[in-house]
Amino acid sequence: MKTMKYIIHFALILATLVACQTEKKQAQVYQCPMACEGTKTFDSAGSCGVCKMDLEVLSDAHANTVAAEDLSDTSIFNLTSTWHTEEGTAIALNDLKGKTLVMVMIYTSCKAACPRLVADMRNIEKKIPENLVNDVHFVMVSIDPETDTPERLQAFAEENYMDGEQWTFLQGTPSSVREFANVLAVKYKQITPIDFSHSNIISVFDPGGELIHQQEGLGVDNKETITAIISTVKKSNS
Ligand SMILES: [Cu+2]
Numbered sequence: 049m050k051t052m053k054y055i056i057h058f059a060l061i062l063a064t065l066v067a068c069q070t071e072k073k074q075a076q077v078y079q080c081p082m083a084c085e086g087t088k089t090f091d092s093a094g095s096c097g098v099c100k101m102d103l104e105v106l107s108d109a110h111a112n113t114v115a116a117e118d119l120s121d122t123s124i125f126n127l128t129s130t131w132h133t134e135e136g137t138a139i140a141l142n143d144l145k146g147k148t149l150v151m152v153m154i155y156t157s158c159k160a161a162c163p164r165l166v167a168d169m170r171n172i173e174k175k176i177p178e179n180l181v182n183d184v185h186f187v188m189v190s191i192d193p194e195t196d197t198p199e200r201l202q203a204f205a206e207e208n209y210m211d212g213e214q215w216t217f218l219q220g221t222p223s224s225v226r227e228f229a230n231v232l233a234v235k236y237k238q239i240t241p242i243d244f245s246h247s248n249i250i251s252v253f254d255p256g257g258e259l260i261h262q263q264e265g266l267g268v269d270n271k272e273t274i275t276a277i278i279s280t281v282k283k284s285n286s
Pocket residue numbers: 154155158159160161162163246
């Protein structure tokens with residue numbers, strides 16, 4: 049009986065130790081989601097001294113990775129978050145593998161920048177030679193997943209004549225959207241219940257999810273972006 053007691057006691061200590069260690073691992077560094085002070089990190093949770101937003105745990109780059117496959121460490125396909133397309137299908141970013149990707153972060157109720165970003169995306173799409181357009185996938189990621197449900201994204205796609213095969217709209221979760229934005233270096237911040245301020249960046253990824261090119265701004269000259277897309281497609285087809 050006494051032995052049993054010792055064993056239980058020992059098991060309890062062991063469990064506590066393991067729990068402590070796990071906790072230690074999770075007690076990581078924190079950073080402002082808006083990177084107000086650049087890459088400055090904090091040892092404990094709290095809010096950013098500049099923008100007052102809650103600090104976020106700086107996720108271990110490898111914490112959310114899928115089995116390595118043939119992906120490089122920097123491929124966006126390492127992100128394991130789940131998304132919903134405008135058709136309501138649950139997908140992982142990895143499901144977009146195989147085509148050159150042109151991605152932008154927008155939200156459908158935006159009256160200012162997003163309509164212009166959408167126009168920029170359509171202009172880019174129009175300039176891709178017809179024989180290559182099937183190798184390019186245009187992806188619009190919502191920064192407002194609460195409002196931008198699959199139904200809403202579908203309606204938006206139709207209104208904007210972007211309901212063809214080559215267009216996909218994605219709804220994530222607040223944390224997957226934030227994580228994805230960090231990868232793209234896109235900054236966004238909710239400024240009213242319906243409005244966000246955000247970066248205007250269009251990103252090109254190769255079929256392995258590697259960032260190839262970014263264009264920043266609204267209505268900017270998209271020549272370099274088109275060149276990057278075409279050369280990426282040709283390279284992956286050769
Ligand atoms: Cu906008």
